[in-house]
Amino acid sequence: MTEPAARIERGVLYITLPGTPLDSVLATALHRLFPGPDDLSAASVILLDAPPHGEFAGLGAATADALPPGLRDGGPDGAVARCIEALASLESITIASLSGDARGCGAELALACDLRVAARTARLGFPHVAYGRVPAAGATQRLPRLMGPGPAFRALVLGEEIDGDEMVRLGLAVRATPTAQAAAEEAKALAGRLGDQSATALRACKEAINVGVDLSLRDGLRLEADLAVLLQTTHDRAEGLRAFLEKRPPRFTGE
Amino acid sequence: MAAPISIRLEGSVLWIGFNRLERYNAYNLAMRDALYEAFGLAAEHPDVGAVIVYGEGDHYSVGADLTEFGTAPSQQVARRVRFARDVWGRVLDCPRPIIAALHGYCLGSGLELALLCDQRIAADDAVLGLPEINLGMIPAAGGTQSAPRVAGLGHASALLLTGERISAGEAMRHRLVEEVVPRAQLRLRAGEIAEHCARLAPDAALATRDALRRGLDLPLAAGLALERRLARRVWE
Numbered sequence: 364m365t366e367p368a369a370r371i372e373r374g375v376l377y378i379t380l381p382g383t384p385l386d387s388v389l390a391t392a393l394h395r396l397f398p399g400p401d402d403l404s405a406a407s408v409i410l411l412d413a414p415p416h417g418e419f420a421g422l423g424a425a426t427a428d429a430l431p432p433g434l435r436d437g438g439p440d441g442a443v444a445r446c447i448e449a450l451a452s453l454e455s456i457t458i459a460s461l462s463g464d465a466r467g468c469g470a471e472l473a474l475a476c477d478l479r480v481a482a483r484t485a486r487l488g489f490p491h492v493a494y495g496r497v498p499a500a501g502a503t504q505r506l507p508r509l510m511g512p513g514p515a516f517r518a519l520v521l522g523e524e525i526d527g528d529e530m531v532r533l534g535l536a537v538r539a540t541p542t543a544q545a546a547a548e549e550a551k552a553l554a555g556r557l558g559d560q561s562a563t564a565l566r567a568c569k570e571a572i573n574v575g576v577d578l579s580l581r582d583g584l585r586l587e588a589d590l591a592v593l594l595q596t597t598h599d600r601a602e603g604l605r606a607f608l609e610k611r612p613p614r615f616t617g618e
Numbered sequence: 619m620a621a622p623i624s625i626r627l628e629g630s631v632l633w634i635g636f637n638r639l640e641r642y643n644a645y646n647l648a649m650r651d652a653l654y655e656a657f658g659l660a661a662e663h664p665d666v667g668a669v670i671v672y673g674e675g676d677h678y679s680v681g682a683d684l685t686e687f688g689t690a691p692s693q694q695v696a697r698r699v700r701f702a703r704d705v706w707g708r709v710l711d712c713p714r715p716i717i718a719a720l721h722g723y724c725l726g727s728g729l730e731l732a733l734l735c736d737q738r739i740a741a742d743d744a745v746l747g748l749p750e751i752n753l754g755m756i757p758a759a760g761g762t763q764s765a766p767r768v769a770g771l772g773h774a775s776a777l778l779l780t781g782e783r784i785s786a787g788e789a790m791r792h793r794l795v796e797e798v799v800p801r802a803q804l805r806l807r808a809g810e811i812a813e814h815c816a817r818l819a820p821d822a823a824l825a826t827r828d829a830l831r832r833g834l835d836l837p838l839a840a841g842l843a844l845e846r847r848l849a850r851r852v853w854e
Contacts, residue, residue, distance in 0.1 A: 456779055477775055509772035532791060534772025537780065557779065561754035568751055568778055571762035576771060579835040583763035584706065591758035592697045603754030604687055615754055 369396045375558040376406035382417040384433030385468040390446035407562030410554040412460035415547040420469025433467035439499035443468045447500040451475040460550030461485040462543035471500040481527035481536040482546040488524040561599035562617035622649035630667035630816040639675040644683035645727045657708040667816025672719040681726020709734045715815040719808035720744045733764035738795040740786040741804040747783035769793040
């Protein structure tokens with residue numbers, strides 16, 4: 364398998380990467396699978412995974428005179444950067460299942476997701492500087508916001524790789540699992556749980572978090588308050604309250 | 619009806635406690651109004667040097683009292699009241715350091731209030747969570763803004779988007795609280811930190827806190843300029 368494969372199940376779009384380095388060809392194919400901005404029936408959750416016993420998206424073999432494939436197409440104006448920016452801009456909650464390693468462009472792809480689940484042995488690596496390049500698909504901006512500037516310097520400038528346990532400690536991963544298989548299963552379970560939540564509330568929560576970090580605290584608080592009041596008008600919120608008071612699981616419709 | 623909060627001044631520390639034991643200290647309208655008054659007092663009373671927010675009984679707070687939800691006559695009114703009785707704004711504006719002492723359930727708006735404080739001390743029995751998403755809602759007491767600023771975007775996204783509860787130990791590892799102590803020592807330890815804060819030169823402590831907090835919202839060069847401006851007032 365060299366193409367990404369996609370299927371939708373109960374509001375979750377599952378995209379399985381081929382486990383090969385993220386180059387322009389793969390990025391273009393992946394980009395086409397993302398729901399468009401006007402696609403109202405779009406999945407509320409998107410899970411990106413790869414076959415559990417290989418890499419998520421690694422570097423591939425380097426040759427003496429060329430960059431490895433997982434770095435080669437990572438420039439600021441290429442299909443990889445466009446694909447990753449499109450992923451980061453989605454309204455859906457995005458999850459990367461890191462049962463295997465993500466390096467170079469593959470690591471930048473994983474960073475553009477909202478949540479990550481990792482196997483303890485999986486490694487996240489940014490070898491750009493070692494090859495005389497700069498990450499150009501968001502890593503220099505996303506990594507310090509996710510885990511603070513000190514650890515981000517070690518990963519991006521010194522090129523130190525981050526394993527699953529370290530990802531959890533730094534806030535990069537929700538969970539680290541003992542095996543690759545368990546990471547794949549844990550990520551699917553998380554996607555399923557989020558798929559059962561209110562799509563409207565998830566979207567609003569993502570907007571409040573991601574837009575809010577770029578605002579002053581005061582402006583962010585107003586954004587949150589406005590979104591919260593807007594959500595008071597939804598069927599999902601009424602259902603959520605009713606279900607809580609009746610002590611049963613809610614049935615959300617996204618309305 | 620018992621007062622929804624208990625409030626007392628011990629030395630120079632103002633203790634503000636959630637006090638609705640029958641509802642696990644759920645946050646309701648009466649409590650909101652009482653907190654609004656209490657933080658007004660904290661800001662203005664000359665003897666107050668530091669503030670502690672805590673919960674009476676077995677839990678800190680389970681968050682909003684859902685039985686009162688939907689009782690506002692309209693969304694327009696709800697929004698207006700949110701800003702007219704802006705407890706969260708008062709907490710942020712309070713000119714004294716505020717310490718949150720967390721134990722038992724620390725959920726929803728209760729935890730959100732703690733995330734707006736300067737320090738969070740948790741007992742080892744504390745369970746933290748922002749479960750709003752499980753109810754088809756989002757936090758409305760600042761959680762989507764305060765959690766990323768306290769813990770970083772990574773840990774905050776996990777807390778907010780999954781709605782899962784975490785233990786005191788996890789909360790410490792995830793940078794949501796600064797210290798975990800045995801349950802029996804929680805008030806003692808919170809009191810020590812508050813008294814320490816109260817003994818500091820107030821203008822230096824406040825300027826430092828303002829530089830920290832407001833600087834987070836600024837580009838580094840503007841933050842450094844803010845620090846110089848605030849420091850000049852204290853040094854001169």
